[in-house]
Amino acid sequence: MISEAVKIVQEYSVEEVLQLLERVQPLLHQEPRLLKLPNKPLLFVGDTHGDWESTQRLLTKYWHTPTIFVFLGDYVDRGSFQIENINLLLYLKTEAPNRLMLLRGNHETPSINRAYGFFDRVQLSLGDVITHYWKVFRDLPLAAISVQHKIFAVHGGIPETLKEVQDIDSLPMEIEPVNPITFQLLWNDPRETVKGFGSSMRGDRIRTFGQDITEEFMAKNKLDLIVRAHEVFPHGFHEYFDGRIISLFSCREYHGPIAGKALHVTSSSERNLVPV
């Protein structure tokens, strides 16, 4: 299945890419902004940034199992196979919408695509179709929750002004996220040294958050774990706050080699970091 999908995506014409984007957009549009994950084993995948070999390896490894894939965003920009990477994931979404969940990362936005390569790459290889990708990115869900495994999944982190986790469901679908809650879901970072919310080197509208915020959020929402991405670690993962948050990075190359990791959660909620 995966090797067939890879072949299909490799041979796409511009017309076929447009058809794919038109097929997948309504599918994503009808998903809730806060996905409820099914009662199944889960594989969480961090940033892939155009490293579609990493994506293929993980898909191949678990596709024949009952595992549901939860990709945490940042599919495009930077790597060599950005278009192939996002097209493969979107194609599989159309073929098996319940097998993989695609969350939005901060790189699935126009301003970041203009700065980090996806805009130029699309313009060069496909012509004037970037706005069709942006409509698809607008409709990607923003977070996911597993009641059974007690896991919350998001690209960045906990937003400062989020009152109830259910409020994520009523966030607007924006091509360029302006809503501060949406923006911070995609951008915020946990920090061991921060109490409450703190400033971020990444920018004015972005916040860092400490263990106190994390514990409060988790208690309120009956969670055991937050899985997020958004930061590079040489070993592909980092545990924050005594393992309350696991941060994943799933590329095998990023200014040098990376031992990319994904997180597999079994039906009995056992957690295993798996190499990409």
Ligand SMILES: [Mn+2]
């Ligand atoms: Mn990111």
